[in-house]
Amino acid sequence: MIKVVRGMRDLFGAEIATWHRLEDIFRSLPARFGYQEFRTPIVESADLFRRGVGEETDIVGKEMYTFEDRGGDSLTLRPEMTAPIVRAAIEHTLLRHQPTTRLWYYGPLFRYERPQKGRYRQFHQFGAELLGSPHPEADAEIIMLAAETIREVGLQNITLQINTLGISEERSAYRAALVSYLEDHVHDLSEDSKRRLQHNPLRVLDSKDEGDRRIVVNAPVLFNYLEAASKQHFETVLAILSSAGISFTIEHRLVRGLDYYSHTVFEFVSNDLGAQNTVCGGGRYDPLFALLGGGDVPAVGFSFGVERLVLLMEELASKGSQGSEDLYICAINEEARLPAQLLALRLRRAGFVVHVDVQRRSMKAQMKEADKIGVRATLVLGEEELRDQTVTIKDMVGGQQTSVPLSQLESHLHQALKA
Ligand code: ATP
Ligand code: MG
Numbered sequence: 001m002i003k004v005v006r007g008m009r010d011l012f013g014a015e016i017a018t019w020h021r022l023e024d025i026f027r028s029l030p031a032r033f034g035y036q037e038f039r040t041p042i043v044e045s046a047d048l049f050r051r052g053v054g055e056e057t058d059i060v061g062k063e064m065y066t067f068e069d070r071g072g073d074s075l076t077l078r079p080e081m082t083a084p085i086v087r088a089a090i091e092h093t094l095l096r097h098q099p100t101t102r103l104w105y106y107g108p109l110f111r112y113e114r115p116q117k118g119r120y121r122q123f124h125q126f127g128a129e130l131l132g133s134p135h136p137e138a139d140a141e142i143i144m145l146a147a148e149t150i151r152e153v154g155l156q157n158i159t160l161q162i163n164t165l166g167i168s169e170e171r172s173a174y175r176a177a178l179v180s181y182l183e184d185h186v187h188d189l190s191e192d193s194k195r196r197l198q199h200n201p202l203r204v205l206d207s208k209d210e211g212d213r214r215i216v217v218n219a220p221v222l223f224n225y226l227e228a229a230s231k232q233h234f235e236t237v238l239a240i241l242s243s244a245g246i247s248f249t250i251e252h253r254l255v256r257g258l259d260y261y262s263h264t265v266f267e268f269v270s271n272d273l274g275a276q277n278t279v280c281g282g283g284r285y286d287p288l289f290a291l292l293g294g295g296d297v298p299a300v301g302f303s304f305g306v307e308r309l310v311l312l313m314e315e316l317a318s319k320g321s322q323g324s325e326d327l328y329i330c331a332i333n334e335e336a337r338l339p340a341q342l343l344a345l346r347l348r349r350a351g352f353v354v355h356v357d358v359q360r361r362s363m364k365a366q367m368k369e370a371d372k373i374g375v376r377a378t379l380v381l382g383e384e385e386l387r388d389q390t391v392t393i394k395d396m397v398g399g400q401q402t403s404v405p406l407s408q409l410e411s412h413l414h415q416a417l418k419a
Helices: 014-032 046-052 058-063 082-091 136-153 168-183 191-199 201-206 210-216 228-243 306-319 334-349 363-373 383-388 406-418
Strands: 043-045 065-068 074-077 101-110 122-131 158-164 262-270 278-284 299-305 327-331 354-356 377-381 390-395 401-405
Touching: 014 101, 014 122, 014 136, 014 306, 043 046, 043 082, 046 058, 046 074, 046 082, 082 101, 082 122, 082 299, 122 136, 122 306, 136 158, 136 228, 136 262, 136 278, 136 299, 136 306, 158 228, 168 191, 168 201, 191 201, 201 210, 228 262, 278 306, 299 306, 327 334, 327 363, 334 354, 334 377, 334 383, 334 406, 354 363, 377 383, 377 406, 383 390, 390 406, 401 406
Parallel strands: 327 354, 327 377
Antiparallel strands: 043 074, 065 074, 101 122, 122 299, 158 262, 262 278, 278 299, 377 390, 390 401
């Protein structure tokens, strides 16, 4: 038997309704902040990520799906969305027409990782990018949009962790101090961190390894190496968040995996997800446009892991489920089958979700199916109803039955289902 590819998932059944609820939020919420959707291809040239994400990152170093196409070009299934968005913004000179450009995106990404709960090889991100502003108000707006997303989804028990990475010059001075400290403890570092020490020492700071963490606790702190301007930027971001009632914890060891960040970095972390507990990551990435040949364009953004949102929503849903508004039309006899199918069409046009039998099943079997689906009401059509031009509505929650003239059916249903 041929099976789905390891680390990838079929989405179906009850879970789909959760995805739809999220997708409704993705389409409406960023729009209220003035963001427009941007869609890029799933495949990009491999060089985009090598240059834009960085050879030393986990993503480029060991997680990319890269292949040669029939023409010999090296292509990659996108492992993240910021580099493609920036490529597209440069390619379409978006900033020339709109010096502050606000974009959101949603779609599948691919990383060759070890699959586990909350970590897959095909997964989805919802994210936003604010291009063109170097100011702390932009960082704050992006964090507000992320926080509003969490609020609309209805998640609780999520903490915003925030830090500043300053600018590249400040990090160079700090890097020297950090490396010298870590070299004194090199024998106790994990193998991964020994490697990071050579290529990307800041990443040792957010190592998940227990031994590494014990060493990192006493490492020099980047914040102490920042100049006044960088500190001021960070403090303004924090002040705006506080005014907006968004609580946060400053996490000096938060560096995030990507090379292109500067100034603010942040993560929204769930206390209910186990090991894969970051639902959203983001930050400012002022150097990226220049890396991709787009000149000096400051930018800031975030991305949510949609699978992790779905996991959290399903946990919420299992605590208190909400009722369906679906209808079932039950034909009592053979003569009622066609009228039932036509009535279903009429009600679907009026916006209802309607189920109708196409297996020529008995009335009893139809009622059983309506029960199994968990519909809100069953509409019964039989000899009497056809003669009198009525429908018998069986309320599946309250249990009462009402006879309603066909001509008033829609308005009756709208009222009855609302109650
Ligand atoms: P992690 O530390 O979990 O590997 P990351 O730093 O690699 O995360 P980002 O590149 O910042 O993640 O991606 C943003 C979000 O996308 C993450 O916070 C997470 O919710 C989600 N995400 C990342 N990788 C995966 C994956 N393999 N499967 C499912 N979701 C993922
Ligand atoms: Mg990762």
